[in-house]
Amino acid sequence: MDLCEQLLELEKELVFSSFTSEDALALGLVFVRLAREKGRGIGIKIEKNGHVLFTHLMDGTMPENAAWYDRKKRVVDRYFHSSRYVEEMYRALGTTFAASGLLNPEQYQAVGGAFPLLLQGAGVIGSITVCGLSGEEDHNLCVQGIREYLQIQGREERA
Structure with a gap:
């Protein structure tokens, strides 16, 4: 399985059965904890239907981090896939997003x-x-946090 296929499989796996403002807060705090465990500061933004439910810039970040998370989330809003998948999709085509994406890199x-x-039965409802880390580290942290929160959510639904 190539990297693009692996990234699409993640999108099939990391689907929420429900997602509320309380979920956004709890998920955001999972990311804060994971970043602290790594001794790193990150920026986090969670949106549902264009509504910001959680945003946080940890100590060690700069105002540019807010611009970065907005630039990345716009890719999800436009393509309905992870920003890492879109990056790899263009790479698989022998080009780059910057060269061929036809969108303002700013x-x-x-x-x-x-x-x-991703919401079960509805599809993409936000980002x-x-x-604050490298693109690969940001992706991995994002996946780790979502996966961890889905496990917590699943345990609570079964209780």
Whole structure:
């Protein structure tokens, strides 16, 4: 399975059965904890239907981090896939998003760190974005946090 297929499989796996403002807060705090465990500061933004439910810039970040998470999340909003998938999709085509994406690079950046907020039965309803590390690290942290929160959510639903 190539990387693009693996990234699409993640999108099939990381689907929420429900997602509220309380979920956004709890998920955002999972990202804060994971970043603290790594001794790193990150920016986090979670949106549902264009409504910002959680945003936080940890100590060690700069105002540019807010611009970065917005640039990444716009890629999810436009393509309905993770920013890492869009980056790799263009790479598989033998080009780059910057060269062939036809979107303003000051507004859109296809590097890892933004993931679609996927709701079972509805599809993409928003985005979950982290930034402040490398694109690959941002992507991995995003996936780790979502996966961890879905496990917590699943345990609570079964209780």
